[in-house]
Amino acid sequence: xxxxxxxxxxxxxxxxxxxxxxxxxxxxxxxxxxxxxxxxxxxxxxxxxxxxxxxxxxxxxxxxxxxxxxxxxxxxxxxxxxxxxxxxxxxxxxxxxxxxxxxxxxxxxxxxxxxxxxxxxxxxxxxxxxxxxxxxxxxxxxxxxxxxxxxxx
Numbered sequence: 001x002x003x004x005x006x007x008x009x010x011x012x013x014x015x016x017x018x019x020x021x022x023x024x025x026x027x028x029x030x031x032x033x034x035x036x037x038x039x040x041x042x043x044x045x046x047x048x049x050x051x052x053x054x055x056x057x058x059x060x061x062x063x064x065x066x067x068x069x070x071x072x073x074x075x076x077x078x079x080x081x082x083x084x085x086x087x088x089x090x091x092x093x094x095x096x097x098x099x100x101x102x103x104x105x106x107x108x109x110x111x112x113x114x115x116x117x118x119x120x121x122x123x124x125x126x127x128x129x130x131x132x133x134x135x136x137x138x139x140x141x142x143x144x145x146x147x148x149x150x151x152x153x
Contacts (some may be wrong), residue, residue, distance in 0.1 A: 003068035009072050009088045016089040016147060017068050022097055024140045029055050036130035044096060068092065074100030081115045091146035094123060097140065120148035 006014040025044035029053045034040045041049035044061030045067055055063075075095035076088070083091065089114060096105040103109055108126075111119035123145045127137040146152045 002066065002073050005065065005069045005072055008069065008076055009092055010085055012085045012090040013092070015069075017072075017092055017096075018064075020089075020143060020147065021068065022064065022092055023095070024093065024136075024143070027060060029057065029060060031055075033117035035134060036138075037078075068096065071096045071100065075103055075130050078104035078109050079112050081114065084150060086091070086147050087112060089100070090120065090123065090144045093140075093144050093147070094126070097137075098126065117121075120145050123148060 003086065005034065011064045017022065017153045022043040027043045031039055031041045032048045033051065038046055039049045040046050040055065041055050041063070043064045045063040047065075047067070062089070066121065072092045072095075077086045078100070079091065091103065091108070094108065098106075108122035109117060111122055123141045127133050127141055129137060143152070
């Protein structure tokens with residue numbers, strides 16, 4: 001079981017994630033296929049999602065908290081450099097979307113580890129899924145970059 005989210009990204013980071021990730025993902029109370037065909041439920045839950053199964057709001061909230069904590073641990077296991085609240089929250093949101101392996105192998109993670117002041121600009125490159133540029137990802141990355149740069153939060 002993962003550590004509570006606030007223990008990995010702090011209370012402010014957890015609040016940012018709880019606010020923005022459901023907006024990015026949308027909350028659908030049943031199992032469905034996402035734009036690239038992955039079976040998903042609730043707010044981006046994929047691990048145990050069942051196509052067509054109904055989910056309660058409470059189940060979805062529990063899954064989101066668990067999923068965010070798991071992705072936070074995964075993301076932070078790849079970053080040795082100290083991160084601001086915004087950078088940590090953006091890294092976790094990004095990881096939630098692309099997966100731990102993709103984050104850990106990304107130039108974004110490498111630039112965070114290098115304490116590059118312009119690391120957040122890497123988010124702009126991750127707007128494709130299934131070979132298509134998706135407007136939802138453009139919007140998500142714009143917001144994640146603003147969080148990363150602590151222009152919103």
